[in-house]
Amino acid sequence: MAGIxxxxxxCxxxxxxxxxxxxxxxNNIDGFIEALMIEINLRKDYLKSPIQTIYxxxxxPSLLSFSQLKTITDAIRAQYVVNDFIECTLEANPDDITEEQLQYWKQLGINRLSIGIQSFQNDALKWMNRAHEVEQSHKAIEAAQKAGFENISIDLIYGTPHYSRADLEADLNLIKEYAIPHVSCYALTVEEKTALQSMIQKGQMKNVVSEEQAAHFDIIVDFLNQQGYEHYEISNFAKPGYRSQHNSSYWKGAHYIGLGPSAHSYNGSTRQWNIANNALYAQSLKKGEINFEIESLELSTQFNEYMMISLRCMEGFDLTFIESKFGEAYLQHTNNIIAQFASQKVLSKTSEGYCLSKSAKFLADGIASEFFIVGSSPSL
Ligand code: SF4
Incomplete structure (x- = not known):
């Protein structure tokens, strides 16, 4: 399985x-698409297996016109083997979703929409500086469902200051009313060099409170579990049959190619990423070159990534897989860390290994880091 x-x-x-x-x-979108066409052509042999998912x-992406998107999908179908194609997702913001656009997207084979709702509260949207208002979110969901898109995901951001538990419950009830089959819920994080970080540092905005975020997370998990969603990855919930195939294949270690500035690619042994600058990306492609960096993934790095991803997923990690892929020393290292966690009840036994217990899920990344190998091999 491979994805694009x-x-x-x-934006x-x-x-x-x-x-x-x-x-x-x-105003630079057409120039970007010209460069993307060159990259699609130059990298057509990167993946060895047929494409099953496009994202x-x-x-x-919903800013693109029908003809701009068609140029891209035509090039992909012409240059890549898209055989057993199962899923084509488009991220769309509510203010771009119109009946006309929805029909175009269907014509292009897009069969899954990931809608950037973020919140059904106007105060929260304003605080985030989103381009849309709540009324547009309602219209977008209704129009998408009317147009026959049943595989819809919505994004929700929780844990922003001023976003109360009552606001969160109201948003979750709307998800239930709309019968949205997939929800991605993200705790707001204050990232380096963002406007949010600068405003918090200057005292113009309140900082996030991690205890409140943890409480929001528990409300989300309990509510969506009761509604029959599988909590299949820390931030992702799906009704049966509606997991994101594209993201699930990343988490299972499938190979993928990332096209466009800043996009990452993975072929099993190396990871590479394009320059995160639109002008430099286009300039190098005009000369027939791709501006990217690459790293070879040592076994210890692959192990650390496996632990991070598998602990975020519902199925957890598999001890037999660890032994067969990484070897006896890695298995022993894993068992040592499991023993250290024994009294804390953060891990639950599965038939193949361990997953996170419910109470530990909000701390997934921190727990996964305890398993990381520092250096090139386990020190036992
Ligand atoms: S979060 Fe906002 S600025 Fe960032 S990619 Fe999405 S729409 Fe653009």
Whole structure:
């Protein structure tokens, strides 16, 4: 299984918290697409297996016109083997979703929408500096469902100051009313060099409170579990049959190619990432070159990534897999850390290994880091 990620690096407005790569210079979209066409061609042999999932992320892919998106999907179908294709996701912001656009997206084979709702509270949207208002979110969901998109995901951001538990419960009830089959819920984090960080440092905005975020997380997990969602990854909840195939394949170690500025690619032994600068990305492609960095993944790095990802997923880590892929020393190292955690009840036994217990899920990344190998091999 292999996937393609296409990064569309443009947004109408800069959200205060965002540290993704994007530009608000939307007059450069055509130049970006010309460069992307060259990259698609230059890298057509990167993946050895047929493509099963395509994901348009960003930035804001829904800013693209029908003809711009069609240029990209035509090039992918022409240059890559897209055989057993199962999922094509487009990230869309509510203010871009119209009946006309929805029909275009269907024509292009997009069969899953990931809608950047973030909150159904106008105060929270304003605080985040989102480009849309709540009314547009309602219209977008209704229009998408009417147009026949049943595989819809929505993003929700919790733990922002002024976002009360009652606000969160009201948002969760709307998700239930709309019968949205997939929800991604993210605790707001204050990232380096964002407008949010600067405003907090200057005392212009309140900082986030991690205890309140943990309480919000518990409300979300309990509510969505009761509604029949699988909590299949720390931030992701799906009704049966609606897990994101594209992201799930990342988490299972499938290979993928990332196209566009800042996009990452992985082929099993190396990871590479394109320059996160639209102008430099396009300049080098005009000369027939790709501006990227690459790292070879040592066995210890692969192990650390496996532990991080598997502990974030519902299934957890598999001890037999660890022994067969990484060897006896890694298995012993893993068992030593499991023993250290024995009294804390953060791990639950599964048939193949361990996953996080419910109470430890909010701390997933910290617990995973305890398993990390520092250096090139386990020291026992
Ligand atoms: S729309 Fe998305 S990518 Fe663009 S600034 Fe906001 S959060 Fe970042």
């Amino acid at each position: 990620y296409i990064h569309i690096p443009f 109408k407005k800069a959200c205060h918290y965002c540290n993704f790569h994007f530009s608000t210079q939307t 348009f992320g960003g930035g804001t």
